[in-house]
Amino acid sequence: MEQRVCGDIEKLILQAVEQTSEAILITDAEGSILYANKAFEETSGYDSDYLIGKNPSVVKNDGAHPPSFYKELWETIKAGRKWHGRMFNRHKSGAIYTLDTDITPVRDKNGELTHFISVRRDITRELQLEKQLVESQKMESLGLLAGQIAHDFNNMLTIILGSVELVLEDTKEGTISHKLLSETLKTARHTAELTKQLLVFARRQETRPKKSCANDLIKEAELILNRLMPKNIDFLMDLETGLWDANLESTQFQQVLMNLAINAQDAMPKGGAMKLTTRNLAAGEDSPWPIPVGEYVLIQLEDTGTGIPQEILDKVFDPFFTTKPKGKGTGLGLSIVYGIVKQHQGEVLVDSVPGKGTTFRLFFPRVK
Numbered sequence: 001m002e003q004r005v006c007g008d009i010e011k012l013i014l015q016a017v018e019q020t021s022e023a024i025l026i027t028d029a030e031g032s033i034l035y036a037n038k039a040f041e042e043t044s045g046y047d048s049d050y051l052i053g054k055n056p057s058v059v060k061n062d063g064a065h066p067p068s069f070y071k072e073l074w075e076t077i078k079a080g081r082k083w084h085g086r087m088f089n090r091h092k093s094g095a096i097y098t099l100d101t102d103i104t105p106v107r108d109k110n111g112e113l114t115h116f117i118s119v120r121r122d123i124t125r126e127l128q129l130e131k132q133l134v135e136s137q138k139m140e141s142l143g144l145l146a147g148q149i150a151h152d153f154n155n156m157l158t159i160i161l162g163s164v165e166l167v168l169e170d171t172k173e174g175t176i177s178h179k180l181l182s183e184t185l186k187t188a189r190h191t192a193e194l195t196k197q198l199l200v201f202a203r204r205q206e207t208r209p210k211k212s213c214a215n216d217l218i219k220e221a222e223l224i225l226n227r228l229m230p231k232n233i234d235f236l237m238d239l240e241t242g243l244w245d246a247n248l249e250s251t252q253f254q255q256v257l258m259n260l261a262i263n264a265q266d267a268m269p270k271g272g273a274m275k276l277t278t279r280n281l282a283a284g285e286d287s288p289w290p291i292p293v294g295e296y297v298l299i300q301l302e303d304t305g306t307g308i309p310q311e312i313l314d315k316v317f318d319p320f321f322t323t324k325p326k327g328k329g330t331g332l333g334l335s336i337v338y339g340i341v342k343q344h345q346g347e348v349l350v351d352s353v354p355g356k357g358t359t360f361r362l363f364f365p366r367v368k
């Protein structure tokens with residue numbers, strides 16, 4: 001009777017190991033793989049037949065950790081101690097993922113190390129969501145600050161503009177005073193324009209989004225976009241038929257497209273291609289993007305330009321962040337994109353490979 005219970009328990013334990021969502025790997029004392037569970041096969045992309053007999057370094061992401069990292073790991077487990085840490089691994093497809101890893105040494109009756117059991121949990125998406133949260137909190141406080149400043153500037157500029165206009169009317173044309181006052185007026189108007197744009201970023205503008213099909217708005221803007229693009233840039237469109245509706249304000253939506261297209265054009269001084277894609281997207285827990293689960297209208301704009309270096313990727317949506325020479329860019333284009341998309345309860349993400357190109361993705365919630 002007792003034996004049967006024991007057998008049952010063993011079977012259940014085996015099933016638990018097989019079925020758990022933690023990736024489990026068992027190696028011998030030399031590090032040769034003896035067993036990989038289903039979750040390990042899934043997270044690594046390799047099946048057991050391939051893995052057995054190999055070294056766990058098959059999933060190693062070369063260059064992600066310094067040699068000292070593996071040395072310390074190996075020394076710890078060889079000394080019979082448990083190792084815990086974060087590891088970057090490479091999926092068969094080339095994708096990099098992050099694993100929270102425990103490696104436990106197993107000893108036999110004589111105290112000899114016989115096996116290592118590694119239990120890994122894929123935390124890639126969790127980390128991405130965390131990063132996205134920090135990013136949106138940063139943008140939120142920047143928005144509050146920018147909004148307050150822009151609001152005060154607006155009030156002060158109204159007085160400056162009004163006064164200068166009045167004084168200018170009283171001055172004779174051709175005089176130095178007239179010239180200087182005209183310059184002052186021009187600068188004040190330019191400042192007012194910037195302030196207005198900051199207010200868009202800060203979402204202090206009223207919008208009246210309407211249930212619309214993004215494809216229709218894109219087709220309306222197509223002519224201008226086409227005219228904007230120099231001859232050496234191919235402008236391609238791939239619009240989903242039966243695209244879902246979203247709540248969109250047409251002028252703001254078109255401004256978003258325009259700002260993204262101008263950036264793409266600036267990033268391809270020697271020419272290239274820009275592709276605008278629309279898709280229906282049902283994003284689940286396993287979505288490759290750090291966005292809440294839900295149904296979205298996805299607008300994607302890809303270019304084959306210079307790309308954006310990793311170090312500045314987190315800054316491109318900040319107001320006044322620009323890498324362009326003085327007079328060429330104000331650094332407000334993408335903050336306006338951000339403000340508008342957020343005002344539409346959407347998300348905007350950027351992916352870039354320096355030297356290859358950049359992809360901006362906008363996710364607008366579906367409305368039925």
Ligand SMILES: Nc1ncnc2c1ncn2[C@@H]1O[C@H](COP(=O)(O)OP(=O)(O)OP(=O)(O)O)[C@@H](O)[C@H]1O
Binds near residue numbers: 305
């Ligand atoms: N498609 C892109 N390819 C490469 N870099 C880009 C791309 N889009 C944006 N960037 C980078 O992000 C920065 C910020 O872009 P943003 O549109 O906010 O400002 P800007 O283009 O510099 O100025 P503005 O839009 O106000 O004229 C750019 O200066 C550039 O470095």
Ligand SMILES: [Mg+2]
Binds near residue numbers: 259262263329333334
């Ligand atoms: Mg720009």
